[in-house]
Every structure is written in structure tokens, then in C-alpha cells.
Amino acid sequence: MAAEFGVLGVVEARIDGRPVDLGHARQRCVLGVLLVEAGRPVTVDQLIDRVWGGSAPQRAAGALYSYLSRLRTAVAAGAEIRREPGGYLLTVDPQAIDLHRFRRLMTLARGADSDRAAADLIGQALSLWRADPFAGLDTPWLSAMRRTLLGERFAAELDLNDVLLRLGRHGELLPGLSAAVAEHPLDERLAGQAMLALYRCGRQADADERYRRIRRRLADELGSDPGAALRRLHEQILTADPALAVPAPDPGRSGAPVAAAATVPAQLPADVRAFTGRTGELAALDRLLESPDDDEPPLTVALLSGTAGVGKSALAVRWAHRVRDAFPDGQLYVNLRGYDAEQPVAVADALAGFLTALGVRGPEIPPGTDERAGRYRSELTGRRMLVLLDNASSVEQVRPLLPGSGSCLVLITSRDSLPGMVAVHGAERVNLDLLPLPDALGLLRKLIGARVDRETAAAEALAAACARLPLALRIAAELAADRSDVPLADLVAELGDHRVRLDLLDAGGDPRAEVRAVFSWSYRSLPDPAARVFRLFGLHPGETAHVDAVAALTGTDPAETRRLLGVLVRASLVQAGPGGRYGMHDLLRAYAAELATGQDAEPDRRTALTRLFDHYLAKSVAAMAALHPDGAPAAGDPDAARAWIEAERPNLAVICAYGTAHGWYQHTVALAETLFRYLDAGGPAAEAAAVTASAVSAARAVGDRDAQARALSHLGRLHRRQGRPHEAAATYRQALELYAELGDRAAEALVLRNLGSVDWLLGDYRQAADHYQRALALYGPRGDDAGQADALVRLGLIDARLGDRMRAEQRFGAALELYVTLGDRFSEAYVLSLLARLPHRPVALDRAADRLEQSLDAVRRTGDRTAEAYVLTDLAAIRARQDRLAEAAGHLRRALVLHRRIGDRASEAEALNDLGRVLHAAGDAGEARTQHGQALDLAEEIGDRYxxxxxxxxxGATWxxxxxxxxxxxxxxRARRIFADLRVPAAPGAAAPVPVPGR
Incomplete structure (x- = not known):
């Protein structure tokens, strides 16, 4: 008979299309719980708690048995309710239950090959909803589950919106999106979809207003800013990004994702092959997803602990894949390498990786660990996400990675029990023991087949010899499969001959120590070339390595290296990943490095690592030649070069740190110098600073003062870019001292100029002028007209800010003559804009605007976003002087987009204030106040008092x-006091000249 069950509305059952009488409300509650948990046993205590909550009668168990008996009879034609050791179990085809059919359809939709197929599947899924889940029933558990399921329906509706937007159906979506936004005014993903639909309908201004509306609501009600995805979409709308164009008809999954959708990371590693057993632990993890009582906060942290090699990571990944649909906003993963003595993952680096995955651009990632943790928590607010922190060694390593939102679940794996996570953060701990013997045999059976049943005693002995550790069992099974003609008993005896203790593991009866015997057994069976690759691979300081890097490390041809790595993969000693990358379990890595130390002479090991450093340096030089040919013909594909750097960035940072710690100083200096331009322009500033700091230490170690000075100068620039002016000034002073000793006057002048820019930012105008004057004095004797002009401009800016208009005009005029002589049209346009911004200056505004428009075209052709942002700011000031306020506001908004991409926080604060003044002049006091408020927060953070x-x-003016x-x-x-303290006139308005550091 055909049976159908429903909870997405009134709890109901139909057999052959006819409704079944399920009895009174309490009895239907019992069936509702069993339908949600179909296929999983539910204990009597759980049923009583979920059906009655805190008001269970004294004889609740008796009543429950009566309800179950009646239900068993009522649904017998389509399902079975039976008593199991773990509780009551409803056995039925999950697809006969609307909830499980809904979830299955959504899983199929999210993996569909085309958007049309996805739209059809989501439509089918949503059509299963008849009303709110469990309609008419009210218990604490059902109410909590109802909220969860309504959230899943809302996520499905948002998924459908994304798909229909990709299909170009924005017009028909718009009315529904507008109504949904009114119902969910704080949902950023929904707001982004509405913004994109408005934009594609030709309503750019309405899309901009929609963004400003949600930004105000978030600030007023939550005290937060929009997330990275929504900010990026707003930037794309303001700049009419071609990526937002209506897609071609009927695009497949291969098309670009909808820009409006929030970034949904999917970082889980691949599921584990031949996973066996752990049913009890999986059930325990499943229970973590159960909704708590109304008076209890949701569980946010779970801990999976157990000995090394026991299969914690495999279990965590298996479970994470099983429940990923419960986390529609994505899954984050990081291997913290907590037990790697050389290269554990720093908390700051883990946070940077997560922020990048969440859509935060490199320049927007804060510099400090605490700031990153705060931004990370903000990005996760309101999202339903799973965060898997693998191989954690301490509470301190994971605490900053915990979200602040109860909508997320963090699963931690660790060899230690981490009692602080339980005591302080309320973590639920699931302890993982050795595989029970039947499960260990089951794993061997999956890997080597029927031999296990034919040679049961030997298989049991093999499982015991592997200490029932999954890692050791897999390695032993691969070797047994490769030698299928050898009886298992002989292999067990052979394994016994190699039994020794693994130094890095505890002895004294700890079963983990037995794993070294299995490693040794498998390793001794390798061909010599593969054994050598295994040993040397253990020396690589990164988590994974591309086949080309392993080839360099081993001095082997890449094709042969790939073949040998395949041998190691088949032996379960190395793991193959996507894109030609390979990795190792941390125990195997430690074992391989131990073998290399014992079998490969120290000069040979150092030579191998030197080849690895040479490889990374050569590839970096080639990539930078393709990205920045500097007038020479481009050498290579820029897109491929950028992809290589992005893929290798984690390794490059680790290599620099390792090189400084272990004596590859020249390589570290050269690698950091090569990468600086790329990391400064596009990478996270903190990562660029870490690489550059390694170069400073390496140059200092070998006494290379010139390289040390260059690295310090670069580091000062990065500190300033991050809004850390005091660190920037201290670093610049060290570089200045070295350049003075070296007699490099040109470099000394450049550092003086940069020091002056820091003084300017801090409001120390006298000190800034002194630095600029000293730079000017160094430029003059060298005949450096460009340097002199730059110093004159900066001195003129100080004069203008202090109110000396005549002197400012003289300096700008002298700089203009030099730029005209040099033929530098870009700088000429800039100085003209400064002259035009001086009060009562009779310079032709149209002439300045024309030159700036020419500059804008030029910098856009070259792709120089930094220069484009500065020109837009200059042009906005001129348009404001011409009362073309809408145009000025548009230029400033585009400049803000670019400043944020670049990470120029000082210029961002100035542009926000300029935009506020333009909007105020245009009559929009409320939005002007919002812009000034953002400028205030940013300026206070970076210390820009002006x-x-x-x-x-x-x-104050808007109020x-x-x-x-x-x-x-x-x-x-407050403004008056600060201006007086700085000894400058009151703010002269939106068109006031400002410095442009580095120009």
C-alpha cells in the first residue's frame, strides 16, 4: 500500500490516498516526533520530554505506551513502529514523509546540473508545504523544531530567488522580493536579491536606496554594518559592474553565481572512502542538532576527542557531510595542525582564511587577531553555519575562532579533552575510543574483501596489531591488498618483526605507539624511489604541496614524481587533493621527517630544501613578470600567474617564516621582495606584513643592511595602510637610519616623505613639514625634479590646512611648473585640482576638471585602482565647487569602493567626510550624518584627529x-576643540585639499 506522512502543516497520514485517524493532539505529537526522527530510535525519556515538555504528568510513560500502541495499529499498513534497545523506531521510506522529501529535493537542487532543473526541484520542494509545521500542536520541542523548519523553508525560497535571478527572471521576482524584504528587513541575502533585481530592471538609484535602508536598520537595531557580500554588491551596482548584467538565456550551473547571494563557503574536505562503524558516535553527534528547551541557549560548540590516528577527522568530516543541509549558509574548515611542533596554524591566519572564505576582501581583513575575531563574529551573525576546527591542541588556539552567534555550530577535534571548552564554553564532548573489533574487521573487509572472512583469526590478529586504529588499519589493508597471494597470517607475522616504538608518541602501553610498526612495515615495502619521496616530503613545511614543488624538493622529474606520489597514495601514506596537490596525516608527516633525519645526511636534506626554496622563488619571479612586466613584454599568462600565487600564498608565507627560522635568509629576502608588490596591492595586509617582517629578520641575520632597509620601508607602508601610524613611524625611522648610514640619499628622501605622511595623519604638521623640507633638500642637489615637485605639493598641503593660502598657492604653482616641464600630465592635473580647491582661487575650474577627466581615462586604461580612487576624489571636489553635487557624490561613492578594495583606510575616512558634506549640501541631512558617523568611527580607529x-x-552641522x-x-x-588643538582653521568644507600618500 502507498503511504504518505506529513508534518509540513497538520500532522497527517494517508494510506492509498485515504486519511488515517491519528487520534487526539498529544498522540499526533508522538507521531510528529517519530516522523522527524524516522529511521533513528527515540528514547522514552526523549519522547516524554518532546511531547509534554516540563509539564509531563506522573504517569506519562504509561500514557506514552498507550499512544504508541494506537499509532502502531493506525499506521501499520504503511509503516512500522517497534521497540529497539535504543528506544522506539519508526521504519518507513523517508521519501514517504514530506519533511524528508523536502530535504532530499533541496539536496538534489543544490547539486543540479542546470538552473532550470534546480528551479523545478526547489518548486517541487516548496509545494510540499501546506502550512506551518505541526500546525495546531504546541510543545516546547515542536515549537523549536517549527522555527528550525521555517528557517529551512526560507532558505529554500532564497535559493529559488538566486536561481531565478540567474535565469534572468528579475522582473517577475521583484514584487515578491519587495514584500519579503518588508517582512524580513534585516536579512542581507534577501536585500541583496532585491537590489540586484532593481538594478537589472534599470532602477539603480532604487537599488542604492535599498542598500542604504538596510544599512541604517542594521546600525540602529543591531549596531553592525552590512556584511562583505552585500557591500561588494553595492559597490558593483555603483560602478555598473558588467558582472551584474542580465545573464544569457538558460545558463547552466557553470555560469557565474548571483552576485546578490551571500558568499556560501563549502570548505569541507572530501568524504572518507570506506568509512565504517561509529554508529553510536554519529548518533551522539546527531543529537547535538536537536533544539534545546526554550529556556536553554542553543548548543554552539561540540568537541570530538580521542587518541592520535583513531579517526577523529574522518568521523567529523563524515558527519559534517551528513548534516550539511542543516547549515544552508555554508561550512568552514581549517586544519589547525595543533600538534605540529614546527608549523601549527596561527589563530590570526586561520581567521584570515575564514574571512576570505566569507567574502571579505584581503585589504578589508583587519591586522590584529582580536580585530579579525570581531570581524569574523560579525560576518557569522545570523548565519546558520558549521565550523569544523580540526586538530586543535589547546583552548587558546580555538577560542578566537568561536562565533558569537547561536545560529552556528563549531565542531572541534583534538587529541586532548580540552576541559576549558566544556567548563567555560559549554561544549558537548564526544569521546572516540579505538574501533570495536567488529568494526575494525568491517573496515578491513571493505578494503581487502572476503579474505577477512576466510582468515578470521589472522584478520583479528591484524586488527589487534594495528591497535584498532583506523589510520593504521588502512595502511595495513593497502599493503595486504597489494600482496593478495600472501596469507594474512604471514603478513601479521611479518608486521611483528618490525614492531618498534614511535618516539613522538607516548609509550607505556599507549596503543598509539603501535602505529609506528605499521608505518615501518608499509614503508619498508616501498620501492626505493618512492621511499625517498616519502621521506623528503615530510620536510615540506606547508600543509599541502603541488606535485611541482615535491619534484623540486626531491630533485625528480615532475612526471616521475607524480607516478611515485601515486604509489604513496595507493599505500595510504599520502593523500591526493584537487589541482595536483598532496598532503599527509600529521603522524605520517612526523614519521617521514624522522626517517629523513635518520637516513638522509644533513647536507642532502638541506640541499633538498634549498631546491624547494629555489622553486618557490623562481615561480614567484615568473608570476610577477607576468603580472607586472614594467614596460617589458609580458612573460606569461597574467591570469595563470595570479592563480598560482593565490593557490600558493599559504605556502609562501610559511616558507618565508621557515626560511628565517632555519637559515635560508637570502631566499626569504628575495621571495618577500618579489612578492611585495602583489601582496601590497591585493593580498591581506596582515599577511603581507608577516612576509615582510620575515624579510626584515632574515636581512638582519645576514647583515644585509640595504635589504633590511628596503624591507623596513615596505613594512612601514603596510603598517600605515592598516591604519597603524605609530608602528609605521617607528618602522620608517629604522629604515631612515639605515639609509642614512648607507648614503642612499634617494631612498632616504622617500622615507622622509613617507614619515611626513604619517605625521600628517597624526596631526603633527610641524613635524610633517620638517620631514618634507629635509626630503626637498635631498632632492635638489640630485636634480630630481619629480621629487622636488612632490615635496613642494606636500608642503603646500600643510600651508593650506594651516590657513596660509598665499604660501600654498606659491608652492603649488612651483610644483606645477616642474610637472609641466617633465610632461607629467597626471600630476599636473592633480596640482591643478589643488589650486582650484583653494578658497577664492581664480583658476579655471573647467580646466582642472578637464585634466582630471583625462587622468581618469588614463588610469582606468592601466588598471591602477589606487590612482583612480585619488583622481575620483579630486574630481569630486571640483564638481562640488561647480555645484554639480549629484556628480560629486557619485565620484566619491566610486572612490570609496576603490579605497576599500585597496585597504587605504585614511583616504576612506577623508572620502566619507567629503561625501557627507556633499550630501548635506544636497539636502540629505540624514544620509550625510550616516557618512560622517562612519568617518568618525574609522578616523578614531586609525588616529586621524583632523x-x-x-x-x-x-x-553637528546636520543636526x-x-x-x-x-x-x-x-x-x-568637540570639533572646535580639536581644530584649536591642531592649530588649524575650522573645516573648510568638502573641497578641502588632502594629501595623497604615495602619489
Whole structure:
């Protein structure tokens, strides 16, 4: 008979299309619980708790048995309810239950080959919903489950929106999206979909307004800013990014994802082949997803602990794949390498990786660990995500990686029990013991087949010899499969001959120590070339390595290296990953390195690592030649070069740190110098700073003062870019001292100029002028007209800020003559814009604007985003002077997009204040105040007191002009005090000239 069961509405059952009488509400509650848990036993205590909550009667168990008996009879034609050792079990085809059919259809939709297929599957899934789940029933557990399921339906609706947007059906979506936004005003993914639909319908201004509306709501109600995905979409809308164009008809899955959708990371490693057993542990993990009582916060941290090699990571990954649909906003994963003495993953690096996966661009990733952790928690707020922290060694290593949102679940694996996670963070611990003998035999059976049943005693002995550790069992099974003609008993005896203790593991009866015998047994069976690759691979300091890097390390032809790595993969000693990359279990890596130390002479090991450093340096040089040919013909494919650097960035940072720690100083210096331009322009500033700091240490170790000075100068620039002016100044002073000793006057002048820019940012104008004057004095005798002009511009900026208009005009005029003589049209346009911004300056505004438009075209052709942002800011100032306020605001918004991409936080604060003043002049006081508020937060963070004062002045002016003097006065008074302290006139307005560091 055909049976159908439903919980997505009233709890119901139908047999051959006819409804079944399920009895009263409490009895239907019991069936509802069993239908949700179909195929999994539910204990009596769980049933009582879920059906009655805290108000269970004294004889609840008796009543429950009566309900189950009636239900067993009522549904007998389509399902079976039986008593199991673990509780009551409902046995039925899951696809006969609407909830499980809904989840299955959504899984199929998310993996569909085309968007049309996905849309059809999601439509089928949503059509199963008749009303709210468990309609008419009300218990604490059912209410919590109802909220969870409604969240799944909402996620499905959002998925459908994404698919229909990809299919170009934005017009028909827009009315429904507008209504949904009104119902869910704080949902960023939904807001992004509405913004994209508006934009594609030709309503760019409405899309911009939609963004500003949710930004205000988030700030007012949650005290947060929009996430990275929504900010990026807004930037794309403002710049009319071609990526937002209506897609071609009927695109397949291979098309670009909808820009409006939030970034959904899927970082889980591949599921484990031939996974066996662990049913009890999987059930324990499943229970972690159960909704708590109403008075209890949701579980946010779970801990899977057990000895090394026992299969913690495999179990965690298997379970994570099983439940991924319960986390529609994505899954994050990091191997923390907590037990790697050389290269454990730093918390800051793990956070940077997570932020990148969540859609935060490199320049936006904060520098410090605490700031990154805060941004990470903000990005996860409201998202339903699973975070898998593998191989953690301590509470300190994982605490900053914990989300602040109860909507996320963190699963940690560790060899230690981490009691602090339980005591402080309320983690649920699941302890993983050795595989029970039947499961160990089951794993061997999956890997080597029927021999296990034919030679049961020998198979049991083999399992015992492997200490029932999955890692050792897999290695032993691969060797047994390769020698299928040898009886298992002989292999067990052979294994016994190799039994020794593994030094890095505990002795004294610890079963982990037995794994070394299996490693040794498998290793001794390798051909000599493969054994050598295994040993040397253990020396690689990174987590994974491309086949080309392994070839360099071993000095072997890449094709032969790939073949030998295949031998190691088949022996389960090495793991193959995507894109030609390979990795090792940490125990195997330690064992391989131990073998290399014992069998390969120290000069041979050092030569191998030197080849590895040579490889990374040569590939980096080639990549940079393709990306930045500097006038020479491009050498290689820029896209391929960029892809190589991005794929190898984690290894490059590790290589630099390792090189500094172990004596590859020249390689570290050269590698950091080569990569600086790329990392400075596009990589996370903190990562670039770490690489550059390694170069400083390496150069200092070999006494290369010139390289040390260059690295310090680079590091100062990175500190300034990160909004850390005091660190920047200290670093620049070290570089200045070295350049003075070396007699490199050109470099000394450049550092003086950069020091002056830091002083300017901190409001120390006298010190800034002194540095600029000293730079000017160094440029003059060298005949460096460009340097002199730059110093004159910067001195003129100080004069203008301090109110000396005549001197500023003289300096700008002298710089202009030099730039005209040099034929530098770009700098000429900049100086013209500065002259035009001086009060009462009779320079032709149209001439300045024309030159800036020409500069804008030029920098866009070259792809120089930094220069483009500066020109847009200059042009906005001119348009504001011409009362073309809408145009000025547009230029400033585009400049802000670029400043944020670049990571130029000082220029971002200045542009925010400029935009606030333009919007205020245009009559939008509320939005002007929002921009000034953002400028205030940023300027206070980076220590730019002048922009702090401008922000207070702008906020006060908007309140004053709307008649609210009570709110205006504190801001205006604060601005006045700061301006007086800086000894500058009150803020001259949106068109005030500002410095452009590095120009």
C-alpha cells in the first residue's frame, strides 16, 4: 500500500490516498516526533520530554505506551513502529514523509546540473508545504523544531530567488522580493536579491536606496554594518559592474553565481572512502542538532576527542557531510595542525582564511587577531553555519575562532579533552575510543574483501596489531591488498618483526605507539624511489604541496614524481587533493621527517630544501613578470600567474617564516621582495606584513643592511595602510637610519616623505613639514625634479590646512611648473585640482576638471585602482565647487569602493567626510550624518584627529540645520576643540585639499 506522512502543516497520514485517524493532539505529537526522527530510535525519556515538555504528568510513560500502541495499529499498513534497545523506531521510506522529501529535493537542487532543473526541484520542494509545521500542536520541542523548519523553508525560497535571478527572471521576482524584504528587513541575502533585481530592471538609484535602508536598520537595531557580500554588491551596482548584467538565456550551473547571494563557503574536505562503524558516535553527534528547551541557549560548540590516528577527522568530516543541509549558509574548515611542533596554524591566519572564505576582501581583513575575531563574529551573525576546527591542541588556539552567534555550530577535534571548552564554553564532548573489533574487521573487509572472512583469526590478529586504529588499519589493508597471494597470517607475522616504538608518541602501553610498526612495515615495502619521496616530503613545511614543488624538493622529474606520489597514495601514506596537490596525516608527516633525519645526511636534506626554496622563488619571479612586466613584454599568462600565487600564498608565507627560522635568509629576502608588490596591492595586509617582517629578520641575520632597509620601508607602508601610524613611524625611522648610514640619499628622501605622511595623519604638521623640507633638500642637489615637485605639493598641503593660502598657492604653482616641464600630465592635473580647491582661487575650474577627466581615462586604461580612487576624489571636489553635487557624490561613492578594495583606510575616512558634506549640501541631512558617523568611527580607529574633527563638525552641522541644537552642540564643540588643538582653521568644507600618500 502507498503511504504518505506529513508534518509540513497538520500532522497527517494517508494510506492509498485515504486519511488515517491519528487520534487526539498529544498522540499526533508522538507521531510528529517519530516522523522527524524516522529511521533513528527515540528514547522514552526523549519522547516524554518532546511531547509534554516540563509539564509531563506522573504517569506519562504509561500514557506514552498507550499512544504508541494506537499509532502502531493506525499506521501499520504503511509503516512500522517497534521497540529497539535504543528506544522506539519508526521504519518507513523517508521519501514517504514530506519533511524528508523536502530535504532530499533541496539536496538534489543544490547539486543540479542546470538552473532550470534546480528551479523545478526547489518548486517541487516548496509545494510540499501546506502550512506551518505541526500546525495546531504546541510543545516546547515542536515549537523549536517549527522555527528550525521555517528557517529551512526560507532558505529554500532564497535559493529559488538566486536561481531565478540567474535565469534572468528579475522582473517577475521583484514584487515578491519587495514584500519579503518588508517582512524580513534585516536579512542581507534577501536585500541583496532585491537590489540586484532593481538594478537589472534599470532602477539603480532604487537599488542604492535599498542598500542604504538596510544599512541604517542594521546600525540602529543591531549596531553592525552590512556584511562583505552585500557591500561588494553595492559597490558593483555603483560602478555598473558588467558582472551584474542580465545573464544569457538558460545558463547552466557553470555560469557565474548571483552576485546578490551571500558568499556560501563549502570548505569541507572530501568524504572518507570506506568509512565504517561509529554508529553510536554519529548518533551522539546527531543529537547535538536537536533544539534545546526554550529556556536553554542553543548548543554552539561540540568537541570530538580521542587518541592520535583513531579517526577523529574522518568521523567529523563524515558527519559534517551528513548534516550539511542543516547549515544552508555554508561550512568552514581549517586544519589547525595543533600538534605540529614546527608549523601549527596561527589563530590570526586561520581567521584570515575564514574571512576570505566569507567574502571579505584581503585589504578589508583587519591586522590584529582580536580585530579579525570581531570581524569574523560579525560576518557569522545570523548565519546558520558549521565550523569544523580540526586538530586543535589547546583552548587558546580555538577560542578566537568561536562565533558569537547561536545560529552556528563549531565542531572541534583534538587529541586532548580540552576541559576549558566544556567548563567555560559549554561544549558537548564526544569521546572516540579505538574501533570495536567488529568494526575494525568491517573496515578491513571493505578494503581487502572476503579474505577477512576466510582468515578470521589472522584478520583479528591484524586488527589487534594495528591497535584498532583506523589510520593504521588502512595502511595495513593497502599493503595486504597489494600482496593478495600472501596469507594474512604471514603478513601479521611479518608486521611483528618490525614492531618498534614511535618516539613522538607516548609509550607505556599507549596503543598509539603501535602505529609506528605499521608505518615501518608499509614503508619498508616501498620501492626505493618512492621511499625517498616519502621521506623528503615530510620536510615540506606547508600543509599541502603541488606535485611541482615535491619534484623540486626531491630533485625528480615532475612526471616521475607524480607516478611515485601515486604509489604513496595507493599505500595510504599520502593523500591526493584537487589541482595536483598532496598532503599527509600529521603522524605520517612526523614519521617521514624522522626517517629523513635518520637516513638522509644533513647536507642532502638541506640541499633538498634549498631546491624547494629555489622553486618557490623562481615561480614567484615568473608570476610577477607576468603580472607586472614594467614596460617589458609580458612573460606569461597574467591570469595563470595570479592563480598560482593565490593557490600558493599559504605556502609562501610559511616558507618565508621557515626560511628565517632555519637559515635560508637570502631566499626569504628575495621571495618577500618579489612578492611585495602583489601582496601590497591585493593580498591581506596582515599577511603581507608577516612576509615582510620575515624579510626584515632574515636581512638582519645576514647583515644585509640595504635589504633590511628596503624591507623596513615596505613594512612601514603596510603598517600605515592598516591604519597603524605609530608602528609605521617607528618602522620608517629604522629604515631612515639605515639609509642614512648607507648614503642612499634617494631612498632616504622617500622615507622622509613617507614619515611626513604619517605625521600628517597624526596631526603633527610641524613635524610633517620638517620631514618634507629635509626630503626637498635631498632632492635638489640630485636634480630630481619629480621629487622636488612632490615635496613642494606636500608642503603646500600643510600651508593650506594651516590657513596660509598665499604660501600654498606659491608652492603649488612651483610644483606645477616642474610637472609641466617633465610632461607629467597626471600630476599636473592633480596640482591643478589643488589650486582650484583653494578658497577664492581664480583658476579655471573647467580646466582642472578637464585634466582630471583625462587622468581618469588614463588610469582606468592601466588598471591602477589606487590612482583612480585619488583622481575620483579630486574630481569630486571640483564638481562640488561647480555645484554639480549629484556628480560629486557619485565620484566619491566610486572612490570609496576603490579605497576599500585597496585597504587605504585614511583616504576612506577623508572620502566619507567629503561625501557627507556633499550630501548635506544636497539636502540629505540624514544620509550625510550616516557618512560622517562612519568617518568618525574609522578616523578614531586609525588616529586621524583632523578627520575626527571634520566628522564631528559634519554631524553637528546636520543636526543644527534640522533645528536640533541639543544634539548639534556637543559635536560642534568637540570639533572646535580639536581644530584649536591642531592649530588649524575650522573645516573648510568638502573641497578641502588632502594629501595623497604615495602619489
Amino acid at each position: 578627520e575626527v574633527a571634520r566628522a564631528h563638525d559634519g554631524i 543644527r540645520d534640522t533645528g536640533d541644537l541639543g544634539r548639534a552642540r556637543p559635536h560642534l564643540d
